[in-house]
Amino acid sequence: xxxxxxxxxxxxxxxxxxxxxxxxxxxxxxxxxxxxxxxxxxxxxxxxxxxxxxxxxxxxxxxxxxxxxxxxxxxxxxxxxxxxxxxxxxxxxxxxxxxxxxxxxxxxxxxxxxxxxxxxxxxxxxxxxxxxxxxxxxxxxxxxxxxxxxxxxxxxxxxxxxxxxxxxxxxxxxxxxxxxxxxxxxxxxxxxxxxxxxxxxxxxxxxxxxxxxxxxxxxxxxxxxxxxxxxxxxxxxxxxxxxxxxxxxxxxxxxxxxxxxxxxxxxxxxxxxxxxxxxxxxxxxxxxxxxxxxxxxxxxxxxxxxxxxxxxxxxxxxxxxxxxxxxxxxxx
Amino acid sequence: xxxxxxxxxxxxxxxxxxxxxxxxxxxxxxxxxxxxxxxxxxxxxxxxxxxxxxxxxxxxxxxxxxxxxxxxxxxxxxxxxxxxxxxxxxxxxxxxxxxxxxxxxxxxxxxxxxxxxxxxxxxxxxxxxxxxxxxxxxxxxxxxxxxxxxxxxxxxxxxxxxxxxxxxxxxxxxxxxxxxxxxxxxxxxxxxxxxxxxxxxxxxxxxxxxxxxxxxxxxxxxxxxxxxxxxxxxxxxxxxxxxxxxxxxxxxxxxxxxxxxxxxxxxxxxxxxxxxxxxxxxxxxxxxxxxxxxxxxxxxxxxxxxxxxxxxxxxxxxxxxxxxxxxxxxxxxxxxxxxxxxxxxxxxxxxxxxxxxxxxxxxxxxxxxxxxxxxxxxxxxxxxxxxxxxxxxxxxxxxxxxxxxxxxxxxxxxxxxxxxxxxxxxxxxxxxxxxxxxxxxxxxxxxxxxxxxxxxxxxxxxxxxxxxxxxxxxxxxxxxxxxxxxxxxxxxxxxxxxxxxxxxxxxxxxxxxxxxxxxxxxxxxxxxxxxxxxxxxxxxxxxxxxxxxxxxxxxxxxxxxxxxxxxxxxxxxxxxxxxxxxxxxxxxxxxxxxxxxxxxxxxxxxxxxxxxxxxxxxxxxxxxxxxxxxxxxxx
Numbered sequence: 001x002x003x004x005x006x007x008x009x010x011x012x013x014x015x016x017x018x019x020x021x022x023x024x025x026x027x028x029x030x031x032x033x034x035x036x037x038x039x040x041x042x043x044x045x046x047x048x049x050x051x052x053x054x055x056x057x058x059x060x061x062x063x064x065x066x067x068x069x070x071x072x073x074x075x076x077x078x079x080x081x082x083x084x085x086x087x088x089x090x091x092x093x094x095x096x097x098x099x100x101x102x103x104x105x106x107x108x109x110x111x112x113x114x115x116x117x118x119x120x121x122x123x124x125x126x127x128x129x130x131x132x133x134x135x136x137x138x139x140x141x142x143x144x145x146x147x148x149x150x151x152x153x154x155x156x157x158x159x160x161x162x163x164x165x166x167x168x169x170x171x172x173x174x175x176x177x178x179x180x181x182x183x184x185x186x187x188x189x190x191x192x193x194x195x196x197x198x199x200x201x202x203x204x205x206x207x208x209x210x211x212x213x214x215x216x217x218x219x220x221x222x223x224x225x226x227x228x229x230x231x232x233x234x235x236x237x238x239x240x241x242x243x244x245x246x247x248x249x250x251x252x253x254x255x256x257x258x259x260x261x262x263x264x265x266x267x268x269x270x271x272x273x274x275x276x277x278x279x280x281x282x283x284x285x286x287x288x289x290x291x292x293x294x295x296x297x298x299x300x301x302x303x304x305x306x307x308x309x310x311x312x313x314x315x316x317x318x319x320x321x322x323x324x325x326x327x328x329x330x331x332x
Numbered sequence: 333x334x335x336x337x338x339x340x341x342x343x344x345x346x347x348x349x350x351x352x353x354x355x356x357x358x359x360x361x362x363x364x365x366x367x368x369x370x371x372x373x374x375x376x377x378x379x380x381x382x383x384x385x386x387x388x389x390x391x392x393x394x395x396x397x398x399x400x401x402x403x404x405x406x407x408x409x410x411x412x413x414x415x416x417x418x419x420x421x422x423x424x425x426x427x428x429x430x431x432x433x434x435x436x437x438x439x440x441x442x443x444x445x446x447x448x449x450x451x452x453x454x455x456x457x458x459x460x461x462x463x464x465x466x467x468x469x470x471x472x473x474x475x476x477x478x479x480x481x482x483x484x485x486x487x488x489x490x491x492x493x494x495x496x497x498x499x500x501x502x503x504x505x506x507x508x509x510x511x512x513x514x515x516x517x518x519x520x521x522x523x524x525x526x527x528x529x530x531x532x533x534x535x536x537x538x539x540x541x542x543x544x545x546x547x548x549x550x551x552x553x554x555x556x557x558x559x560x561x562x563x564x565x566x567x568x569x570x571x572x573x574x575x576x577x578x579x580x581x582x583x584x585x586x587x588x589x590x591x592x593x594x595x596x597x598x599x600x601x602x603x604x605x606x607x608x609x610x611x612x613x614x615x616x617x618x619x620x621x622x623x624x625x626x627x628x629x630x631x632x633x634x635x636x637x638x639x640x641x642x643x644x645x646x647x648x649x650x651x652x653x654x655x656x657x658x659x660x661x662x663x664x665x666x667x668x669x670x671x672x673x674x675x676x677x678x679x680x681x682x683x684x685x686x687x688x689x690x691x692x693x694x695x696x697x698x699x700x701x702x703x704x705x706x707x708x709x710x711x712x713x714x715x716x717x718x719x720x721x722x723x724x725x726x727x728x729x730x731x732x733x734x735x736x737x738x739x740x741x742x743x744x745x746x747x748x749x750x751x752x753x754x755x756x757x758x759x760x761x762x763x764x765x766x767x768x769x770x771x772x773x774x775x776x777x778x779x780x781x782x783x784x785x786x787x788x789x790x791x792x793x794x795x796x797x798x799x800x801x802x803x804x805x806x807x808x809x810x811x812x813x814x815x816x817x818x819x820x821x822x823x824x825x826x827x828x829x830x831x832x833x834x835x836x837x838x839x840x841x842x843x844x845x846x847x848x849x850x851x852x853x854x855x856x857x858x859x860x861x862x863x864x865x866x867x868x869x870x871x872x873x874x875x876x877x878x879x880x881x882x883x884x885x886x887x888x889x890x891x892x893x894x895x896x897x898x899x900x901x902x903x904x905x906x907x908x909x910x911x912x913x914x915x916x917x918x919x920x921x922x923x924x925x926x927x928x929x930x931x932x933x934x935x936x937x938x939x940x941x942x943x944x945x946x947x948x949x950x951x952x953x954x955x956x957x958x959x960x961x962x963x964x965x966x967x
Contacts, residue, residue, distance in 0.1 A: 032820070043858050060569060090581070091597065092563045158635075158638075162642050168644055179599070273634065274635075277600050
């Protein structure tokens, strides 16, 4: 186990180096840079910018140096916890992301729990009542959630929440609570505003999870040990939960790998539509304006979390399911 | 001369008020209630000591406004935290500023004097104070000039083109505590306009605050410590970030604006509260601004119209479009809001730019033929576009100044805009562009006359482009539309890869003679009709190409003349000639201007004109309409 862990951690290093190069290259790929975007934006408004000033900015941020030098200084900075400087916000990247990361985690956790709460019972129900009307009905609703464009659902719900309940449009709380210390009123306002993003982001994930749980569970339910258990008179619920459900949870564990980064990034498109103070919109706008270090460092954080998440899920799988062997394949 | 006259008038008015006022405004009209506690606690001096001896008096009745009362908070929405710079624009507190009639008047300054167009003497108001209560004096100009503008490193981040006349900086003199003088060898017509600009040319800084970040006044160890603590690269960027005036990000920076930002970014909401030392009063002696605070919420641009419609803003115009009007109007009643329609201030809402510097030699020759540009213009049915997209509320016009500009002439707006397809076809025939069998004209080298027209616009622009395609089919030109990101468009443009591009018209639809006519001559590579010529100018002849079309060189000469002109009359004449050439030559093709801009505001919010022009320059959006005079009336 220790050896395996060591090997995996070692393998993560070249993976991350490769990812960092890719990220840097992809962000650099479109012609131009942040300063051109900046210039175009200013001029669209009628503000003029002295070319001398752009030159100064480029120099301050090291843009006069060749690409490899910039790459190395970026990576070296990250190793020391300095994620660079956001041009757009004119603040260190740590501060920009840090200010939003807690809210993002809150939204993501609640969404994930919501997804589980809905998907598990429905998945189990559909599997045990396969091909019944209720199975079709629930699956239909789940797929409807998957098929409806998230942003559209978000807009519609937002409109009705405003008209029927007077919930202010967008954001995670009423404007008057921003920067206020937490209070019962503020808490209520946050909960009120969480409903829509949780439902919208949740519905999409729910359908996928229902289908996977149903398929896995169906596989297990057809196995002979289930039949045997039933024949021996094990109560139906126990015959479901004790082994087949546990066996069909592998997919769920391997999902951890993708859950970890999504906790930090949140759902981007929905967050933009709802104007949520999460990191998603930050990332999108940084990519659009080629805010190099903000976008790059953020993607890099996601990459690191993905690598860690996959590692965790691999280890958890090995612990939970003795059939999975750590050494498989490597020593063949 | 005119400036001088206006200036004398302003002085006379000020003296008149100064004679009568102190008694009135020191009288018992009262302090803003929100400040009373602090005054009682001795944190703030009473109003008479906070105001300059001779404050700027906003005469409400003469502006058609009513006398207001203190109190309330205006909520408004912006799409990014960078947008808080709009508060510097809206507040419009300038050394000299434009008034409602677009005359330059002293604002922060008590008076200014210009002689020979090159010697500028500024007199400050006695006892004027920064928002932290520290006196605002000539020392602040001296500090900025000697230790910032002339500092080899700090000056590099400084916009100083307006300070240079033929590459030379002025000499600065501090005559006494309240008087400064800038002297150039030749006239500098840009100077006053740049001080009054929405993004002002800053020539002073709060010396008492900024000195702590300057290597000359702070010992190295302490400065290094501050640099490390703030995460800046060096003391230069520390100094620049701490002293950034236009985008009011530093809550500690003393300012002269009506409202001062209290929130440090990153934040989702910025609170601007009244500057207790603001230098303006109304004619009854109440200190402006009337409204205690402005709260700027940051939302995404997409939902700002929806949020406005649900009553979440007290005053909103940015990010609202005319297409939102019906929705806003419908929801206004439920939330006790008003929707006014102001005009946008572009020379044309949408303009077409034939690239005279395109790399395609055949097309370049054709574009440079004025008959072709005129034919393109004549074959557009502007009336139909106006009806279809703007409910007929815009003015059909060439890309030129708007009727509300003092420089407006009918002949500019009407140049080559009547819808006449036959005339257009005749012109093209005359040019020798023969009509092909499929209804598309044949170029001299045998290619069909097909053009890819590129834009970077919104859906409205794309829709208009589709109609243009139809109009030009009638004269045998086939158009293919294409949308690409603006940065790419500019790059393609400059390298000569584009033929026709779509974009917005002149920024200065509301031009006045004292503002530079640089948009009418090739002065910037961003100008899509002659990017290479513009590049030649803005790179100081290092890159780009020299203009070789007689009319364009004439525009360049006129622009050069304007740049050394010493009187407003002279400038008016130059502007007139340039507008005449520009519109007659159809260097850009305009469609409609004066398109409506919805302004949504709470019904109790008063003193907002029902008509106006909502534009960045020269009126600074709400700036020249004195946003500090807006107030909440009782129900």
